[in-house]
Amino acid sequence: MWRAFRVVAASGLIVTLGCGPAAPKNAYTLHGQVLSVEAPRKTLTIKHDQIQGLMPAMTMPYTVRDEKLLNGIAAGDLVTATLVLESNDAYLATVTKTGSAPLEPAPPDAPMPAPPAVKLLQPGEEVPGARFVDQDGRARTFAAFKGAPVVMTFIYTRCPLPSFCPLMDRNFAKMQASFKQDPSFARVHLVTVSFDPERDTPSVLKAHARELHADLTRWTFLTGNRDDIERFAAGFGVAVSRAVNDPRDITHNLRTVVVDSDGRLVKTYNGNDWTPQQVLADLRPLAPRA
Numbered sequence: 001m002w003r004a005f006r007v008v009a010a011s012g013l014i015v016t017l018g019c020g021p022a023a024p025k026n027a028y029t030l031h032g033q034v035l036s037v038e039a040p041r042k043t044l045t046i047k048h049d050q051i052q053g054l055m056p057a058m059t060m061p062y063t064v065r066d067e068k069l070l071n072g073i074a075a076g077d078l079v080t081a082t083l084v085l086e087s088n089d090a091y092l093a094t095v096t097k098t099g100s101a102p103l104e105p106a107p108p109d110a111p112m113p114a115p116p117a118v119k120l121l122q123p124g125e126e127v128p129g130a131r132f133v134d135q136d137g138r139a140r141t142f143a144a145f146k147g148a149p150v151v152m153t154f155i156y157t158r159c160p161l162p163s164f165c166p167l168m169d170r171n172f173a174k175m176q177a178s179f180k181q182d183p184s185f186a187r188v189h190l191v192t193v194s195f196d197p198e199r200d201t202p203s204v205l206k207a208h209a210r211e212l213h214a215d216l217t218r219w220t221f222l223t224g225n226r227d228d229i230e231r232f233a234a235g236f237g238v239a240v241s242r243a244v245n246d247p248r249d250i251t252h253n254l255r256t257v258v259v260d261s262d263g264r265l266v267k268t269y270n271g272n273d274w275t276p277q278q279v280l281a282d283l284r285p286l287a288p289r290a
């Protein structure tokens, strides 16, 4: 009897899977509350619970490919959504409203320091000095990169979404490959700064660099004192917030900057939709004069 039942159950499972829409391989279910909806950018920010097998509780912006999924979804809605991860992208394939709840006001006594009151650097302005520690544990200053154009971005290695920090890494790896093929980029240096220095220690960054096949003579990974890094990063518009009760819950934006060989800001890219080709075009006029 028991054996027969198991066979039926097993075949029932096969039938269910076989008849459903092709389930994406890397699909995860998330439950959370919508904090904001940005329809023009097909984006909604969701504060969600742990996603089993993928990431801890987190507040993240997620995109949808089908904007109709955002119809009727508003801030405060409780939702269940399907997050699909592809090697180069992440998007929500379903968003289902399950209820709604008042949005939690920010706790009045949140120990989160206000974002450092840092003036946003303008093109032509010199990047302020800052101290870091590199992937080999050596003290580095930003000023030491002077003499070569620099492309710099800000990430954390545990970022779970392929379209965020890991995309910055992939773009940098592509640029590194282009630099090797074109002598006019011979002296350009890549710099990746982690804004999660507690976890991104020099040895973690070193392993990360190895995974990316980074040539450490051309690409430096920096960590250091968290407050110093946040202040430095804020000058470029990088905003990082960490949940009060779970500092692993990092919400962040993306900024990638081009700095000339005199250490002056040339250009800032916001977000994740810049391409290596755009940055190479920015670098061409900066190539060091012979």
Ligand SMILES: [Cu+2]
Binding pocket: 155, 156, 159, 160, 161, 164, 165, 166, 252
């Ligand atoms: Cu990230």
